[in-house]
Amino acid sequence: MLAQKLHLLRHNVLSFVSSRTGSDLTRRQYDVIVVGGGHAGTEAAAAAARLGAETLLITQKIMTIGALSCNPSLGGVGKGQLVREVDALDGLCGRAGDSAGVHFSILNRSKGPAVWGPRAQLDRERYRQFIQSELLSTPRLTVLEGSVDELLVSQPNPEEPGHHRVTGIRLVDGSHPILSSSVVLTTGTFLSGSLFMGQTTSPGGRMGDAQSCAGLSYTLKETLGLRVGRLRTGTPPRIVKESVDLSLAQLQAPDKQPTPFSFLNTHTRCKPEEQLPCYLTHTTPGVERVVRESVHLNCHIQQDAKGPRYCPSIESRVLRFPGRRHQVWLEPEGLTSDLLYPQGLSMTMPPELQLRLLREIPALHRAEIRTPGYGVQYDFVCPTQLTPSLQVKSTQGLFLAGQINGTTGYEEAAAQGLWAGVNAGRTALSLPPMALSRTQSYIGVLIDDLVGRGVTEPYRMFTSRAEFRTYLRPDNADLRLTPRGFEEVGCVTLRRYKKAVSVRDGLQEALMALQSVALSSTRWREKLGNISLSENKSTTLNRKQCWTFRIEIYTVYRPHCEKQSREMERIRSEESLSLPSDMDYLSLPVSLSQEVREILDRVRPNTLGAATRLPGMTPAGIIHLLNYVLRTGRSEDTHEFKLN
């Protein structure tokens, strides 16, 4: 039963394999090796290659590259912001979403443009195809099918901090090693992963795929001495569409006019009228009964590993909030798929009970299951052991991204993947690492939260995590990130850069045109009456309809962003003062208490900002530390990627 293959893997990708396995495979030396072909791995590989690094992507199965392992959707509130930012830095997932989307909607439309959540239901097949063909056409990128057995490490470069240096990998088949300057690990749930269904447990990271990474786990834990934790997640059963009585569910229509994720796209591949609906239904008391009756048959929920509070299984939902109706979304899996994805019904009970549970829901009373739901438990590396460039502090050239860092979600993985790929590429090309500020992007918030605070449960992005939410909007991600992404980071192509610059200049011009007209409010009222901005006769303003829209948003938020600018500046200045990771805090010749020394020695904060947030640090300790760093010039002035 556990060996059941996911239906989405059956497509033919042989051509893809062969086209990449020609001369390249004789090569045994790369700038960057990316391990894993999920959302983090594909973004990492593409970003490193865009930067100019010779890149090798190693994945267990080439045909699962770009597979959506869980829900067939992208974006949402907070997550949509991440997609827009990944796109602004020329990542893949935004354009892939535009190509694969079959149901687009902007969530939170009534709540202000800063918290709008662009979201789409996806066609799994189209998404996979897009990602694969995109990687295929990326220069300097080679894809190899294989399982990594071992991470090769050697003595560190003495001029840089760290105890080890990564030198490449060795594959399971025992062939000779493949060498590289940096390695990005994006192993998702495969690090010591176990699958759970009912009382059955088997090793693996995704149903239908080989288990893996035993050797990798060993290297990370034993050789590099990294602290790991354990988390869990799960996925719902897939339901045969025909067996569902959709007349008993509530139809949820998409937006009439789809909004693309990507700043490059003006429309989506799916035409407005071709979009598919979703359906909403609810759990019943019968569902709760089945859950209660099956608890003793359910290993997964009896385990200690931490699951997400916000994406819990139906079991933990009804156990934590009994006596309530819970929402269940029935989502299309694609244009040609005969399956529905029941969002909200992730479960790990035995398959026969899964079926009983489903059938307690009126619309699903005759439902048939194609593949049952299951749970996964996996190791993650405590992300406080990483620098803001996502490199493992102790190991030069080793980068981690995605679920291995304790996050959940495609978008969170893609965001980290992109940034890890950027820094892996920069390291290989002997460029200094870069950090993204939390004042400038959700990606910065994500990484800062991870490396600064660590995780206790799978980390998901929410808009409430971003203190400068009114500035970090989905509408201005291109202006925030694209120009510098080209000018300083090097991960943005010229085409996108030119587009962003022309938008920026155009908006600037339009704003100046608006500002040049100054009238008293009474006069404005006289003149305008009820005429809205879009009907303004200004040629600049009318040049592009979407610009008026962007200008409107900009002007609404500008006063608030200005008010926050001081706070932003303060955070940025704290972030930009990095503390050398090899500082010997225990014998630093400054007046620090033993307690403070021990805290600093244990945590080794990346920046002064992180040090101030440590519990137990004293204000005087910070001042002394700062004074020492300034006086001795020991601060590595991080090449912070910041826009101001």
Add this chain to the structure above:
Amino acid sequence: MLPCSWGLWRSAIHTLKTFSRASPSARGLCIPTRAVCDAETIFALSSGHGRCGVAVVRVSGPASSMVLRNMAGLTQALPPPRTALLRRITDPQSKELLDRGLVLWFKGPHSFTGEDSAEFHIHGGPAVITAVLQALGSLEGVRPAEAGEFTRRAFHAGKLGLTEVEGLGDLIHAETEAQRRQALRQMDGELGRLYQDWSYRLKRCLAHVEAFIDFSEDELIEDGVLNQVDSSVRQLETEIERHLKDERRGERLRTGVQVVIAGATNAGKSSLLNTLCQRPAAIVSPIAGTTRDIVETSLDIGGFPVLLSDTAGLRDSSDSVEREGVRRARQRVEQADLTLVVVDSTQLPPDPQLVAAFLQEHLSTVLPSPEAGMTAASDRVLLVLNKSDLVPEEQRERTEGELRERPGLPPACFLSCSTSTGLEDFLTVLQSRVKTLCGDPLSGAPSLTQARHRAHLQQSVQALNQYHQYRDQDLALAAEGVRLALTHLGRITGRVGAEEILDIIFRDFCIGK
């Protein structure tokens, strides 16, 4: 870590950091271009507390000239820099006369902080000082200074060398400690509970708005949640506004150094209180455990205001009332600026060589643990060896000799409350201690604290207005208002982080997408 110290610490870093590198210039669209480098204008009472003829209030920052114009009625030109000018000082809103005093104008960079600065030399009474501080706080863009902020700005402007930073670190340490005591004091009282309650309710409001923003599209979070928030916010606004008005009318300054008398039962603590205030404020009896609650009295010691408290004798008791008294006594000791530990000298070991160890041991039972920031050697403790008339003269002298300049032990004074022997000497020691404490501008600065509270509460109310203003147009901006209000309140009660808000969301709602 204590709430107040966070802001302090952060701004210190900011200052030091910006010292090391120039502020980056603004560029790009949608990026705030102004205000990045604009420091806020701050004010503080720069002279010490206690009774004094003249108090100096200092103002620093870009709005200093505006402050001077508004408060000193200077409609035309500013006075020549660094020249004293006698002016009527008025409330900028009500135009009410607050005082007549000297004003000085310092044009940056020729000032202590390097910024535009102004000084008000006013009369030293608490009422005048409070009125002037409150008037300053009511001006837009002007706020009470964080502890040590003037020094930090001076550092920022390059007026202090890097070598002086060590001193700055120590200063901040001392200030944090003073703030810790002050915050404990405030948070203990009714006011503290009130602020905590507001903070809690505001946190819930924010959590519910955030839940609505982040989850309402997919979860069962009904619009009703927002309606509840509407009424909670309105209720909070009303309460805070009422509080602000009340405070202005009926406020009584509880100024002064907090001196607490503590010790074992029947050591003569109440007798000491009565001796010091020269009237029977506390009931004195030979029965151990007579004093059960705190007895407070205001005193003037050497011209400095002192709030003297007598506490219940510390012992394990089966009487629940007495146990409560002991609990309060311990709490009061923790909040004290100065603790007088009273010991019955007839209980001292007859061998003078053993006395030091005995007292050391005794202190550890009376004083809170060292983690609380107080050690026996601290200059915030005095030992009073009472009932000296009952100890043989010769033993007393030898003991005194033994205890003199004993490291690790606070100064000890023999005293007899019944015969007043040794009172003069004790008063001299006490007075010098109080004087030292008053020289520390933070040890008892309730008017400054109140001005700070008022400023934060006012800003909190303003921010809540933003919630209503944007509630129906833009929920992100409305939430920003609640968040801002909570930040201001958090400056009084402690910082609230994003995780805390998420905890409330996940407790109150079933988020299950």
